[in-house]
Amino acid sequence: MDDDNAHQHGHGHRQAHQGGHVPGHQHGNGHGHGSGHGHASGHGHGPQDADFSVLTEMLDLDAEVLHEHLDELTGWIEELSGGTAEQPGGRGLRVLDLGSGTGAGTFALLQRFPGADVTAVDASPAMAARLEEKAAALGVADRVRTVVADLDTEALPAGPFDLVWASASLHHLADPAGALAQVREALRPGGLMVAVELEGFPRFLPDDLGIGRPGLEERCHAAQAEGRKAAGMHMSEDWGARLRGAGLDVVAERVVAIDLAAPLPAATGRYVLASLTRVRSALEDVLDAQDLATLDALTDADGPHGVLRRDDLTVRTERNVWVAARG
Helix, strand or coil, X not given: CCCHHHHCCCCCCEEEEEEECCCCCECCCCCECCCCCCCCCCCCCCCCCCCHHHHHHHHHHHHHHCHHHHHHHHHHHHHHCCHHHHCHHHCCCEEEEECCCCCHHHHHHHHHCCCCEEEEEECCHHHHHHHHHHHHHCCXXXXXXXXXXXXXXXXXXXXXXXXXXXXXXXXXXXXXHHHHHHHHHHXXXXXXXXXXXXXXXXXCCCCCCCCCCCCHHHHHHHHHHHHHHHCCCCCCCCHHHHHHHCCCEEEEEEEEEEEECCCCCCCHHHHHHHHHHHHHHHCCCCCCHHHHHHXXXXXXXXXXXXXXHCCCCCEEEEEEEEEEECC
């Protein structure tokens, strides 16, 4: 990945469940999450978004802080991928990243499979431009192709692909069945589809912050959940059933619980700051004045109560992963 700080931590990452067997982005309605991925559908953000720079920073930092999680996940995908045994280093492997955002999945897969090429699809031109900048900086521009497309209205890039990756993006689709049918057609026989989804925004804070009313983060999560529900997003979906409905064979599932505690990655404070800045903007018309004031204090980079000065931060979240194959 693009920062060695991502490796410099001893964390409490644990796999809560493994059965046979991947940001974030955030809407103005209070929906947000990590995984470093962007949008597959037309809900994407562009430069006109007042805090687009905060969003891209959050996505980049999400990938950095959760680097080890991504590394373990792509390692598991490598184990499941039979083709790599015949193609050392994934030589010639064609990968499609749906809802690529700033490229967390793209670059994790390029690192895992040094011989692979990735087609990164996102509905936001600005996200695609940011991914291209990062690819050039990392010296892998020749292995990355970006495509700006809304998967609810436009066709997937032409296959066949060996691996399709969709992290924190499927729930944005207005027509998941139609998109997954396209994925099946784009996969080569034996190719894998990896779907990574999550329940919501990561949790960072203790219940009692020492300022404001206890339970701020729980109230933020409740407001975000209401926003997702009102927006009709496909959260808490059984993507295994969706994948089977598209004619794919689910070959593995995993739930990964991430629980990072001190010593945290060096970038954690900046990650929490960017994340809560987005939360504050999204919930400005939802939370009461006291909670907004508390968020203002937490997101004051120079203030005495700002998250950059706190030593009680954590990063807690769960990711659900399904892997399906085209027969």
